[in-house]
Amino acid sequence: MAVKFSGCLRGVSALSILSLLCLCGCAPTPVExxxxxxxxxxxxxxxxxxxxxxxxxxxxxxxxxxFELYAPSDAYSQKIRAAAQSVSxxxxxxxxxxxxxxxxxxxxxxxxxxxxxxxxxxxxxKNVFFSKALAVNEFSSDNTYGVTPGIYGVPIDITTIQMVxxxxxxxxxxxxxxxxxxxLEEFLAxxxxxxxxxxxxxxxxxxxxxxxxxxxxxxxxxVMGKDxxxxxxxxxxxxxxxxxxxxxxxxxxxQNSGVLANGLVTMVNKNAEQLFANEKAVFAFNGSWCVNVxxxxxxxxxxxxxxxxxxxxxxxxxxxxxxxxxxxxNARSPRKEEAVKFLRWLTDREQQVFLAEITLNLPANKDSxxxxxxxxxxxxxxxxxxxxxxxxxxxxxxAVVEALDKGIQSIVIGEKTSAQVAEEVQKxxxxxxxxxxxx
Amino acid sequence: MRIKSTLENYLFVLPAVTIFLxxxxxxxxWVFQLGMYEWDGxxxxxxxVGLSNFKEVLTQDNIWWLSMWNAGYITLIAxxxxxxxxxxxxxxxxxxxxxxxxxxxxxxxxxxxxxxxxGLVWQxxxxxxxGLLNAWLLKMGLPHLVKNWLSxxxxxxxxxxxVHCWKGFxxxxxxxxxxxxxxxxxxxxxxxxxxANAWASFKNITLPLMIPVAILVAILTVLGTMQAFVLxxxxxxxxPAYHTQVPVLRILASMRGSSRFGYACAxxxxxxVVLIIISFVQYRFSKRxxxx
Numbered sequence: 059m060a061v062k063f064s065g066c067l068r069g070v071s072a073l074s075i076l077s078l079l080c081l082c083g084c085a086p087t088p089v090e091x092x093x094x095x096x097x098x099x100x101x102x103x104x105x106x107x108x109x110x111x112x113x114x115x116x117x118x119x120x121x122x123x124x125f126e127l128y129a130p131s132d133a134y135s136q137k138i139r140a141a142a143q144s145v146s147x148x149x150x151x152x153x154x155x156x157x158x159x160x161x162x163x164x165x166x167x168x169x170x171x172x173x174x175x176x177x178x179x180x181x182x183x184k185n186v187f188f189s190k191a192l193a194v195n196e197f198s199s200d201n202t203y204g205v206t207p208g209i210y211g212v213p214i215d216i217t218t219i220q221m222v223x224x225x226x227x228x229x230x231x232x233x234x235x236x237x238x239x240x241x242l243e244e245f246l247a248x249x250x251x252x253x254x255x256x257x258x259x260x261x262x263x264x265x266x267x268x269x270x271x272x273x274x275x276x277x278x279x280x281v282m283g284k285d286x287x288x289x290x291x292x293x294x295x296x297x298x299x300x301x302x303x304x305x306x307x308x309x310x311x312x313q314n315s316g317v318l319a320n321g322l323v324t325m326v327n328k329n330a331e332q333l334f335a336n337e338k339a340v341f342a343f344n345g346s347w348c349v350n351v352x353x354x355x356x357x358x359x360x361x362x363x364x365x366x367x368x369x370x371x372x373x374x375x376x377x378x379x380x381x382x383x384x385x386x387x388n389a390r391s392p393r394k395e396e397a398v399k400f401l402r403w404l405t406d407r408e409q410q411v412f413l414a415e416i417t418l419n420l421p422a423n424k425d426s427x428x429x430x431x432x433x434x435x436x437x438x439x440x441x442x443x444x445x446x447x448x449x450x451x452x453x454x455x456x457a458v459v460e461a462l463d464k465g466i467q468s469i470v471i472g473e474k475t476s477a478q479v480a481e482e483v484q485k486x487x488x489x490x491x492x493x494x495x496x497x
Numbered sequence: 498m499r500i501k502s503t504l505e506n507y508l509f510v511l512p513a514v515t516i517f518l519x520x521x522x523x524x525x526x527w528v529f530q531l532g533m534y535e536w537d538g539x540x541x542x543x544x545x546v547g548l549s550n551f552k553e554v555l556t557q558d559n560i561w562w563l564s565m566w567n568a569g570y571i572t573l574i575a576x577x578x579x580x581x582x583x584x585x586x587x588x589x590x591x592x593x594x595x596x597x598x599x600x601x602x603x604x605x606x607x608x609x610x611x612x613x614x615x616g617l618v619w620q621x622x623x624x625x626x627x628g629l630l631n632a633w634l635l636k637m638g639l640p641h642l643v644k645n646w647l648s649x650x651x652x653x654x655x656x657x658x659x660v661h662c663w664k665g666f667x668x669x670x671x672x673x674x675x676x677x678x679x680x681x682x683x684x685x686x687x688x689x690x691x692x693a694n695a696w697a698s699f700k701n702i703t704l705p706l707m708i709p710v711a712i713l714v715a716i717l718t719v720l721g722t723m724q725a726f727v728l729x730x731x732x733x734x735x736x737p738a739y740h741t742q743v744p745v746l747r748i749l750a751s752m753r754g755s756s757r758f759g760y761a762c763a764x765x766x767x768x769x770v771v772l773i774i775i776s777f778v779q780y781r782f783s784k785r786x787x788x789x
Binding site (some may be wrong): 132135136139141143155158159162163165166168258265266267319320321322323324325326329333422457460464465467468470471473489 | 537538539540541557624625627628643647648649650653732733734735736738739750753754755756757
């Protein structure tokens with residue numbers, strides 16, 4: 059019995075030791091190979107192009123660059139947060155999220171300030187980029203995030219988020235395929251024709267609320283101008299201001315006229331892209347990445363890019379645009395010099411042209427636009443009229459953004475009026491402001 | 498000798514205790530501790546805010562309580578319809594019917610399917626514009642029933658609840674079937690000899706003996722349904738507006754949307770306490786019912 063017992067005891071002890079060893083084995087082993095750079099990203103569509111560029115770079119320099127893909131973007135986002143906590147970020151990584159999240163990574167010491175590299179040789183590297191693309195990665199001297207001013211990211215491509223229209227369907231409902239509706243009035247007038255023809259009007263990923271926020275911001279800039287929008291974010295202008303109610307009312311008008319697709323409020327962007335690519339919807343509100351997506355779904359699709367139809371001529375229509383994807387260098391990486399060198403090579407004209415050709419995204423390098431398609435060129439033309447929340451210097455509270463987005467959904471489904479939504483958003487804004495002031 | 502024996506006994510339970518500590522107790526304490534901080538999940542520094550996150554969840558966050566209400570509604574539908582369906586199908590498969598093994602297999606297919614896949618397939622079936630359900634309703638001459646099932650605030654939550662029931666009834670079916678098979682057949686034979694009809698046998702034999710099983714299924718249904726979210730993300734993303742928001746979606750929104758890890762932890766603790774209370778009440782109820 060005693061022999062059996064001690065045998066069991068040995069088994070239990072062995073199991074305990076094994077468990078401990080397994081737990082200890084979870085810790086990453088740092089690799090200090092100077093000829094190897096590791097990049098984490100989430101861009102599934104760009105992985106083959108990145109791998110090809112990595113092969114070319116290794117041939118050229120002998121430095122092996124490994125692109126590790128972690129998708130979908132939500133999972134990637136969680137992964138880099140976890141890696142930041144355990145101080146195990148790779149040499150190069152991308153940050154998904156708002157400027158506030160970006161600033162936290164910088165303040166935690168995870169992101170290298172690349173201003174000295176960008177500014178060297180009289181700003182030779184800095185000057186190859188579209189200024190809007192760089193601005194998203196920059197913290198100005200008056201930033202409210204408490205970050206040391208500088209450039210902290212390298213833009214790989216640029217994005218604008220605007221509207222696209224199907225030329226054939228627009229003609230079918232009596233529109234001019236070479237002149238899409240420019241004003242809200244013209245746009246709303248198409249509603250009854252869209253309904254009568256049995257096709258869908260505007261499709262978009264409004265189930266993923268940030269896209270509603272984007273369109274609402276476009277109209278807010280058009281109705282009241284940048285200064286008043288930023289004053290609202292700072293808390294100086296309430297959301298119950300008549301101009302904001304006018305912005306909310308635009309969504310009600312769109313819904314009533316019939317230009318919005320059925321089920322838009324729970325539509326995810328992938329479904330919206332399928333509807334537009336399969337020629338079941340006349341308009342889509344989407345980012346410039348859609349050119350690649352639509353080509354994959356329906357290579358023969360004839361469409362053009364347009365700005366959201368304006369409601370006022372007092373201020374210009376301003377769309378969201380800037381860096382689509384950016385890479386950051388890990389400030390703690392022993393290979394940060396190699397990482398910077400690679401990013402510099404990646405953003406050279408030749409590599410940017412290659413990326414634009416293969417992935418149909420707008421290159422961040424402004425000298426690489428020669429070989430892009432006509433539709434993509436239309437998106438590129440509008441980059442100068444774009445803005446982005448990440449360059450405003452102030453951020454709206456996430457709770458307010460959510461209330462605004464959900465409120466607009468409520469307007470679209472006919473549950474609330476514009477005035478009610480404005481009241482509710484302002485209530486949340488005041489709550490968040492008082493919380494901030496109490497800290 | 499006695500000390501050695503005691504130590505040996507402790508050594509036996511050490512692996513289980515270690516696993517429990519590492520994977521359950523320490524994370525729970527850590528989550529509770531994080532609930533008392535304002536933290537964005539990135540910065541190494543956290544700001545201690547005491548119980549204010551918990552206070553905010555309990556007293557100020559109306560959307561949180563709306564999400565609890567929505568989860569409660571889905572749970573109620575699941576308890577009534579999902580379990581009724583599971584029980585009826587288990588009764589049917591417990592009898593000597595043809596192809597009963599085939600049916601047992603078929604009824605267990607939905608629970609083993611991926612929730613995301615189920616959600617996306619049902620989203621496609623229920624699509625307001627090109628969905629199979631609406632096409633079928635039109636074909637049947639019922640155009641007045643055609644709806645945007647998932648984007649209409651009147652139908653979104655119930656539709657999600659129905660799909661959840663379809664996805665989950667297989668578990669209840671299996672447990673009910675196992676319970677029914679433990680009832681001695683002699684009881685039914687004796688009842689038949691005494692002149693009892695099918696209803697009397699069901700009422701006086703099946704139902705009383707199945708009550709503990711039904712309570713177990715109800716507890717599992719409540720815990721599973723209250724925590725459901727993958728299916729909902731895939732079908733509606735929590736919309737339209739807040740109509741299909743559930744607690745786990747709110748926790749995710751606090752964590753990912755607002756970068757408020759501390760607040761999300763406080764929501765998680767409050768949610769956990771609510772589930773523990775519900776389970777405790779159900780357990781007490783089950784103990785009492787077993788005494789009869």
